[in-house]
Amino acid sequence: MNVATAHRPSPRTSRAIDRLTVESFATRTEMGAAAAADIAGALIKCLSGQSTVRMVFAAAPSQAEMLSALAAQPGIDWTRVTAFHMDEYIGLDPTSPARFANWLDTHVFTRLPFAAVHRITPEPDVEAEVARYSGLLNEAPIDLVCLGIGVNGHIAFNDPPVADFNDPLDVKIVELDDVCRKQQVDDDCFPDLASVPHQAITLTVPRLLRARRLFCVVPGAVKRDAVSKTLYGPLSADCPATILRNHEACTLYIDRDSDPDA
Known part of the structure; x- marks a missing residue:
C-alpha cells in the first residue's frame, strides 16, 4: 500500500451512479481525509509516469478539510505540479x-512548493484575462481537478442559467445567479448579498470534463438537495453537476449530512 494512502478512512457506503463513483463517510473530516489520500495517490501515480502534473483547484469552505489533509500527505513532489x-x-x-x-x-498555494501557480486575475482587462487563462490551460492536458458542487448544482461558476454542456469556450465571463450569490453569504465569505459580485470568470463545463481525473468533495446538509439531484435527477444543465455522471473517472465524496440516502 502506498504510504500516502495508508491511513485512508473507509466509507460508510460506496456505490456507482452511471459512471460516477460515490463514497459516503460518517464525518466531514473522514471525507476530506479520504479524498486527500485518493488525490495524493493519483498525483504520485501521474508523477511516476510523466515529468509534470497539471491540476485545478476549487476555492470554497467545502474544500478546506480536503486541502488541509492533502497538504500533509507525504511522498508528493510538488515541485513538479502546476x-x-x-x-x-x-x-x-x-x-x-x-x-x-x-x-x-x-x-494551499503558498503552503506547498508548486512548480507554478496560475491565478485568474481579472484586472485590468477581463476579456484579455479570459484569453490568457484559456491559453495557459491549453498548453498541455489537465490531469486532475478538485471541485465541489454548489447549492444550485453548479460546478465552478457554471450556474444553471449559464451552464452549457456543449460550451465552445474553455473560459468565459458569467452572470452569477442569486442562489449562488446567497450561498457565498451563507458560507460567511461576504457580510451580505449586496457585497457579492454579480459577475465572475469561470472554466466551462467541457473544460472541466476534459481533465483525466475528477475529485468532487461535497459536505454539509445545505448540499443534500444538490447531491440528490446530481445523483438521481435528469441529466440537465438545470443541475449542472449531473454531467459528472458521464465522466469516466470521477469520484464524489460526501458526508452523512450531504448524503441523500443517509
Missing part, C-alpha cells in the same frame, strides 16, 4: 480575502 483555479470574481479588490486566488493562497 496549479490552476477554476473561477474568480470580477470587481473585488485584489486584496479581498473573498477573492478565490487569495483563499487558495491561504489554504
Whole structure:
C-alpha cells in the first residue's frame, strides 16, 4: 500500500451512479481525509509516469478539510505540479480575502512548493484575462481537478442559467445567479448579498470534463438537495453537476449530512 494512502478512512457506503463513483463517510473530516489520500495517490501515480502534473483547484469552505489533509500527505513532489483555479470574481479588490486566488493562497498555494501557480486575475482587462487563462490551460492536458458542487448544482461558476454542456469556450465571463450569490453569504465569505459580485470568470463545463481525473468533495446538509439531484435527477444543465455522471473517472465524496440516502 502506498504510504500516502495508508491511513485512508473507509466509507460508510460506496456505490456507482452511471459512471460516477460515490463514497459516503460518517464525518466531514473522514471525507476530506479520504479524498486527500485518493488525490495524493493519483498525483504520485501521474508523477511516476510523466515529468509534470497539471491540476485545478476549487476555492470554497467545502474544500478546506480536503486541502488541509492533502497538504500533509507525504511522498508528493510538488515541485513538479502546476496549479490552476477554476473561477474568480470580477470587481473585488485584489486584496479581498473573498477573492478565490487569495483563499487558495491561504489554504494551499503558498503552503506547498508548486512548480507554478496560475491565478485568474481579472484586472485590468477581463476579456484579455479570459484569453490568457484559456491559453495557459491549453498548453498541455489537465490531469486532475478538485471541485465541489454548489447549492444550485453548479460546478465552478457554471450556474444553471449559464451552464452549457456543449460550451465552445474553455473560459468565459458569467452572470452569477442569486442562489449562488446567497450561498457565498451563507458560507460567511461576504457580510451580505449586496457585497457579492454579480459577475465572475469561470472554466466551462467541457473544460472541466476534459481533465483525466475528477475529485468532487461535497459536505454539509445545505448540499443534500444538490447531491440528490446530481445523483438521481435528469441529466440537465438545470443541475449542472449531473454531467459528472458521464465522466469516466470521477469520484464524489460526501458526508452523512450531504448524503441523500443517509
